[in-house]
Amino acid sequence: MFAVSELLERINSHIAGLQFSRSPQGLYDPITYVLSMGGKRIRPVLMLMAYNLYKDDVARIFDVATGIEVYHNYTLLHDDLMDKADRRRGKETVHKVWGDNAAILSGDAMLVLAYQFMAKCPEEHLKEVMDVFSLTALEICEGQQLDMEFERRKDVKEEEYLEMIRLKTSVLLAASLKIGALLGGASPEDANRLYDFGMNLGVAFQLKDDFLDVYGDPAVFGKNIGGDILCNKKTYMLIKAFEHAADSQRGELDGWVDAESFNPTEKIAAVTNLYNQIGVRKLCEEKMQEYCERAAGSLAAVCVSDEKKAGLKELMESLMHRNV
Template identity: 55%
Template sequence: MEGLQKYFDTIETALSKIEYAPSPDGLYAPVRYELSLGGKRVRPLLTLLACELFGGDADRAIDAAVGLEVFHNFTLLHDDVMDKADVRRGKPTVHKVWDENTAILSGDAMEIIAFRYVARTPAPHTAAVVDWFLKTALEICEGQQFDMEFESRDDVTEAEYIEMIRLKTAVLLGGALKIGAIIGGAGADDADRIYRFGESLGLAFQLQDDWLDVYGDPARFGKKIGGDILNNKKTYMLINAQLRARGTDAGELSHWLSATDYDPAEKIAAVTALYNRLGVGELCLQQVDLYSRRAIEALQQISVPEEAKQPLYDLARRLIKRDH
């Protein structure tokens, strides 16, 4: 992202300097591998940008930023085990390169490394940052639990789904910004506003992710298309398809949700065709637009000069840019 390269360079340098014990390599090699898969590094970037937005020194936020990125990747590693995902960012997932037990234990190590880095935040903001990080980390676990429980429920509401993705995805974006704001010396009101900006942005981002899993380009998306359909994952589109389907559409959807022996490509094609007929893809994109607008409105309310917010405006628009 033009103009932000210096931040990405700082983040990558800091990640490359994480010190691991020399042994056992079987514990730390998967950690290095997971972090090497790349990704947008959005969360640490948000922390550094928020710190500077309020006049802080980004160097004082780099440890917290590294901790947040390691924690984010830890959640992805464990999510891949739970979802039985074979590909992450175009590469085999940790549990495919090694095995599930290794992935679980290496993920645990990543979580501890993340806590260690966040706790290095300089005084006088150490306690406030650690408290907010722990609150956020626990909420993410709550979101993951709801996500798992939804797998065995046929009555998940749209509101429940939005709350689940708020916890599982959006609170970490909001938390990354709020932690940066705290370190930068923001007042309580502005710290809350920048949190709402990140939270709304996270909701838009996850809803877009749902849409891309069905309609995206695998080469650009970084993982196989249709994974949510094959796993009967309760997404915004599936929930609304269940609410809207009638007659033969309802029967066909029920068939695919209960089928155990099927050709994956056939199921993906059939359910995608159902989504097209029911218009739930467009409904999802409308929600992406709604939460994108809410994010921008929260950012506009922050009491710093508008020109200082430009990197965050640009980043928000880039994250939600899509091809459709």
């Protein structure tokens, strides 16, 4: 079994070695730029880990793992454009460097490239892999649309939010694991258990992001705390605050959410104080734990030795105990 650090190093090296020889250069420069930003590479590493549960020749699926990472970065490129975000991983976003039109077009090219990389899987697995990948890509679009629609609503329910993050975040983690398992020769049952593991892990992962945006340490988190509060993002935290607030607290929350002019520092402090009063921190921690336990149960049911599954279990714990 390969260590997570070794798989990360090897897939990073593979992606760094990519060369897009086609022209025009103006289409491919933004793609190279996006992929050079690095990141956690969680999705390709998960795919390689799932494959490695059954087979050792992980290099055989480096192209497929690259496809999942290219696809993920394509979604980030378009997310940054839709959100008008200026920075990603400490660097200027593509639309800030090359403009909106170039970001759209280079993103579209990344989607095509992702499919080309994914199609480099062994022919006997081509249909099932592409079926999983295509459905996942469609579901992510559905999740993004829900996220956009939630921006205009103040009545988003917990179950709606959890479904949105399942579609927007979790399905790609789940698909990475399932595709890796299928390519490794796992049984359909094991492939589905690993999919469920990734699905539950993904929900817990996003809830952790919500949590860190309010309660993280800015020096460690790598970005300013309270960004979700400032843009009234319908996170689990805000949804549960509205659900459990007393009348006076609800009135104060409404005031901050509806305010068109405000001092950012004051708004973050006031809303965080309301979260503390209402008990939102504990509610979010409990929900994270619930999904972690579901993920652990799905992983435990996978029919390989505990020794082989130890890496996935450790990765889950590290993601949930992270501060960034």
